[in-house]
Amino acid sequence: MNIPPRKLAAIAFFLVAMGGIIALVRTPAENTAVQIAQESEEASSTAQVLLAVAQPGPELPKINAAAEPTAPVQFQASGVPHILKDVGEAAFDHFGLMEKDFTMIKSAGFDAIEGNFDICASNEDVQYFLDSAHAVGLKVILNAGAGEAEWGYACDGKYTAEQKPVWQKEQVRQWVEKWKDYPALYLWDTSNEDGGTMPYGTGGTMPDLNWETKFALSTEQLQQAYRDVKSFDPSHKIMIRMNGWYFYDNDSNFFRPGNAFGKDVADIVMVNAYSNVDEYFSDFVTTIMLRATRSIHAIDADVQMVPALGVWREPPIWVKPTPAQLVNDFNQAVKTEDLLGIGFFKYGAAGSEWL
Secondary structure, three states: OOOOOOOOOOEEEEEEEOOOEEEEEOOOOOOOOOEEEOOOHHHHHHHHHHHHHOOOOOOOOOOOOOOOOOOOOOOOHHHOOEEEEEEOOOOOHHHHOOHHHHHHHHHOOOOEEEEOOOOOOOHHHHHHHHHHHHHHOOEEEEEOOOOOHHHOOOOOOOOOOOOOOOOOHHHHHHHHHHHOOOOOEEEEEEEEHHHOOOOOOOOOOOOOOOHHHHOOOOHHHHHHHHHHHHHHOOOOEEEEEEEOHHHHHOOOOOOOOOOOOOOOOOOEEEEEOOOOEOOOOOOHHHHHHHHHHHHHHHHOOOOEEEEEEEOEEEOOOEOOOOHHHHHHHHHHHOOOOOEOOEEEEEEOOOOOOOO
């Protein structure tokens, strides 16, 4: 079964609790930005499940890049830090977020967030994001290669036909040096599914069926991004995101075009283990994380792992996971070797097609 990487334009839901069960859901037929459903049977049960797996964990681990790499951080299964990724929408002022959003995310038990924007974002918006996160005690992962602008795709969306990704070292240097000393900063993210969400990837605005061989990032490009960002900021570790389906659809040769990896590519790998398809596989997260961890560690034994679970829907492929499925996935995720934390996708913005 070959499931393509997630699309950027989709339908999402995220559930939080604040003074009771509040369900935030968006469907294709809805025109309102947020539908708040209190005490409905479906919303209540699903919210309780998400909250059950998103209770506050311990203080976020310190991962100073200068620390001895042979001593990876270990966590108890009952106290794993939680990361909420792709928070907000790049097209909106302040990414469509208000201070209450950060409070709600923190109240739901998350320890860190990753913004849904790249180096095109304005200083004002990024400062707001960092300040708001810091005010409620959230750490922040910032893009420094996971966005398309870092690879030469213009901020105005005007691309050259068949344009290949080219690393923008100087622009990234300016971005990293601007934000590297901010106290809320946790990690840098230098790749999102090997470029699969860039314009010509399956999650891009102009998807090409042959994107893996034509437009995906190579191992050498990922190494260059890692090397450069590390030279700009030696104090923070670097993460990449990988598409978990490559580890489920194949039983070997995982690192191929569209899913590149190599030595000196990342300190942390987040594997998008999105099981929320119409045909649910109960062994999905275990299989993916075992194969990913073992194959990655065969190349770089110091890499720490972050499984990321899908809690959104995007018909006809992506569906809302049931409470039992989410609990099953979470229980598998916490058994990941060299576990740094667990990610969840995603939190949108009022007025967007995401919620």
